Amino acid sequence: MSYLIIDKVTKKFDGTVVLNEISLAVERGELVTLLGPSGCGKSTLLRCIAGLNEVDGGRILLNDRDITYLAPRKRGVGMVFQSYALFPNMTVYENIAFGLKMQGLKGGYIAARVKEMIDLVGLGGKEKSYPRELSGGQQQRVALARSMIVEPDVLLLDEPFNALDAKIRKMLQMELKNIQKKSGMTMIFVTHDQEEALTISDRIFVINEGRVAQSGKPLEIYSQPASEFVARFIGNFNVLKGEEFERLVGEPLISGKSLAIRPEVIKLSLNGENGKGHNGSWRIKGKVVSVFLKGNILRYRVRSKDCILDVDVLNNSLDCSLNYDTSVDLVIPKDEVKVLNL
Amino acid sequence: MRAKWAHISKNLWLTGALFPLAVMIFGFELLPIMGMLIDSFRTDDGNVWTLGQYITALKNPYYLVAIKNSLLISLLSSFIAIVVAAFVAYFITRLKPKSQEAVLTYVNLTANFAGVPLAFAYIIMLGNSGLFTILFQRWGLDIFSEFDLYSWSGLVLVYVYFQLPLAILLLYPIYFEIKEQWREAAHLLGASDMQFWLQVGLPVIMPGLVGTFSILFANAMGAYATAYALVGSNYNLLSVRIGALISGDVYARPHLASALAMLLALSLIAAMLTNEYMMRRIRRDLK
Ligand SMILES: Nc1ncnc2c1ncn2[C@@H]1O[C@H](COP(=O)(O)OP(=O)(O)OP(=O)(O)O)[C@@H](O)[C@H]1O
Ligand SMILES: [Mg+2]
Numbered sequence: 019m020s021y022l023i024i025d026k027v028t029k030k031f032d033g034t035v036v037l038n039e040i041s042l043a044v045e046r047g048e049l050v051t052l053l054g055p056s057g058c059g060k061s062t063l064l065r066c067i068a069g070l071n072e073v074d075g076g077r078i079l080l081n082d083r084d085i086t087y088l089a090p091r092k093r094g095v096g097m098v099f100q101s102y103a104l105f106p107n108m109t110v111y112e113n114i115a116f117g118l119k120m121q122g123l124k125g126g127y128i129a130a131r132v133k134e135m136i137d138l139v140g141l142g143g144k145e146k147s148y149p150r151e152l153s154g155g156q157q158q159r160v161a162l163a164r165s166m167i168v169e170p171d172v173l174l175l176d177e178p179f180n181a182l183d184a185k186i187r188k189m190l191q192m193e194l195k196n197i198q199k200k201s202g203m204t205m206i207f208v209t210h211d212q213e214e215a216l217t218i219s220d221r222i223f224v225i226n227e228g229r230v231a232q233s234g235k236p237l238e239i240y241s242q243p244a245s246e247f248v249a250r251f252i253g254n255f256n257v258l259k260g261e262e263f264e265r266l267v268g269e270p271l272i273s274g275k276s277l278a279i280r281p282e283v284i285k286l287s288l289n290g291e292n293g294k295g296h297n298g299s300w301r302i303k304g305k306v307v308s309v310f311l312k313g314n315i316l317r318y319r320v321r322s323k324d325c326i327l328d329v330d331v332l333n334n335s336l337d338c339s340l341n342y343d344t345s346v347d348l349v350i351p352k353d354e355v356k357v358l359n360l
Numbered sequence: 361m362r363a364k365w366a367h368i369s370k371n372l373w374l375t376g377a378l379f380p381l382a383v384m385i386f387g388f389e390l391l392p393i394m395g396m397l398i399d400s401f402r403t404d405d406g407n408v409w410t411l412g413q414y415i416t417a418l419k420n421p422y423y424l425v426a427i428k429n430s431l432l433i434s435l436l437s438s439f440i441a442i443v444v445a446a447f448v449a450y451f452i453t454r455l456k457p458k459s460q461e462a463v464l465t466y467v468n469l470t471a472n473f474a475g476v477p478l479a480f481a482y483i484i485m486l487g488n489s490g491l492f493t494i495l496f497q498r499w500g501l502d503i504f505s506e507f508d509l510y511s512w513s514g515l516v517l518v519y520v521y522f523q524l525p526l527a528i529l530l531l532y533p534i535y536f537e538i539k540e541q542w543r544e545a546a547h548l549l550g551a552s553d554m555q556f557w558l559q560v561g562l563p564v565i566m567p568g569l570v571g572t573f574s575i576l577f578a579n580a581m582g583a584y585a586t587a588y589a590l591v592g593s594n595y596n597l598l599s600v601r602i603g604a605l606i607s608g609d610v611y612a613r614p615h616l617a618s619a620l621a622m623l624l625a626l627s628l629i630a631a632m633l634t635n636e637y638m639m640r641r642i643r644r645d646l647k
Binding site: 121 | 564
């Protein structure tokens with residue numbers, strides 16, 4: 019049996035269904051992410067697991083215990099809030115020590131454990147600072163240490179890095195991953211940033227409208243999206259209707275379903291170069307509509323037979339001088355075209 | 361250049377806007393206080409510098425008792441009001457927004473109900489021939505036979521009554537300083553409700569409590585009309601004494617009144633400093 023089981027949990031707010039019989043299972047020691055657009059119910063699910071919201075149906079099992087109706091403090095669930103929620107009247111030390119103090123443990127033991135945690139999250143020297151004297155990143159480390167020190171059975175993190183700038187965010191993602199591996203703690207991480215989810219998770223649950231749209235390892239989700247929603251949400255797939263695609267490649271296809279193509283698998287060349295497409299791919303003509311510079315990648319938006327395709331090209335492989343209206347050839351490998359079932 | 365001008369004109373504008381306030385503070389606050397301060401060091405005829413007024417104020421048992429009574433009733437009524445208000449205000453914050461508005465409007469109304477009208481209302485209800493006093497007598501209930509509105513406990517009751525709405529209005533907003541997520545975080549870390557309040561809730565609102573207490577204390581120390589209407593000059597209070605010395609029928613001693621008023625002001629300053637000191641001990645995170 020899995021370590022944490024969410025079994026058909028339903029949650030309504032004033033009659034509006036936010037979680038719709040959602041089910042998922044997490045193994046011990048895993049770091050999974052709940053990924054989904056704003057308002058899809060990620061925070062609500064975390065709050066249900068923590069007991070901060072009551073569920074309207076279903077069961078939650080943690081470590082062989084039914085915790086569905088337990089009080090939050092009896093669940094063995096920790097939580098890191100997006101707003102950190104540090105106690106403003108306490109120092110870093112006191113914040114981190116809080117949980118152990120509530121357990122009535124001895125001062126000497128607490129001191130030793132707090133020191134360990136402070137070292138683990140890299141906050142040495144800040145013990146006596148108050149939260150308002152810390153940067154956002156430092157506050158988030160305190161929040162992490164504060165909830166980890168009581169060794170909860172599962173730690174929930176609700177968009178913990180959202181308020182931080184990109185650089186610190188990347189760094190903390192890596193650190194969190196390391197800390198998680200080192201401690202072996204089971205963690206559920208919520209984000210609406212697909213890149214973040216792909217970077218840190220062992221497994222991803224893509225959530226849409228209060229249900230799991232798809233779950234799997236990051237690479238699986240990224241390369242094999244099961245639905246149009248997932249394809250669009252992850253990795254900026256080009257999603258085309260069956261008819262559109264038939265018009266584009268001039269070949270009838272068996273299924274009438276939608277198709278998804280990742281921008282980076284399409285090869286782009288100037289007209290006439292590189293000869294013809296071969297058996298394994300389609301070759302089509304188009305015109306550049308626009309180009310976006312995305313750091314090491316250039317994203318061309320190409321129009322072909324009234325379809326728009328995004329094509330990612332490494333920033334060094336072509337002249338950036340492919341301006342508006344330049345005619346180009348696109349080569350689409352056949353086996354990179356994913357048929358979507360939903 | 362243009363930015364600089366904008367800056368200057370903004371400053372000018374601000375100064376202009378603040379000018380009436382400055383005039384008011386100076387004219388209606390500072391000037392009278394200065395005048396009183398000078399007066400308090402003058403003899404009754406106003407001609408010679410002296411410490412005599414203060415010596416009288418602090419040596420004459422009559423005035424000493426007035427000071428003591430005022431301090432006592434102010435501390436006591438502020439304390440009762442703040443404890444009760446702490447609970448009431450908290451429960452108001454737990455109501456639905458619509459009900460909160462209604463309750464606050466009501467509290468606001470009662471907050472303005474003070475002075476002579478309030479005293480009069482109490483006399484009608486609980487005075488010697490007050491409505492409830494007589495009603496309860498008829499019903500054979502003895503609750504008010506011991507109670508004397510014109511006594512110490514009567515005065516405390518009335519003081520608490522006019523302090524309470526003010527306390528509630530002042531305390532109500534400070535509860536919003538407690539973020540819901542602090543409570544949630546504390547619970548998830550194993551804290552009970554009680555532990556949350558002791559460790560986080562109370563320390564967070566402590567500055568507000570302390571500040572409110574100062575205001576209540578000042579409010580009570582300065583209360584004159586209510587006290588006067590209720591107990592006349594039967595009961596010996598500092599504000600009543602000062603009033604009597606200024607407009608006394610027998611004989612006015614405005615210089616002694618000034619000295620007493622300065623002592624009253626001193627007590628307010630002392631209260632503020634004590635509160636400040638206490639707050640800093642409790643909330644070390646606030647410099
Ligand atoms: N306390 C509440 N009362 C009423 N509706 C709520 C409440 N909390 C959440 N909702 C609604 O439930 C839906 C899901 O909210 P939730 O916060 O779980 O979304 P989310 O996936 O965490 O989104 P985000 O990425 O923006 O944080 C939203 O439509 C929200 O308006
Ligand atoms: Mg959320």
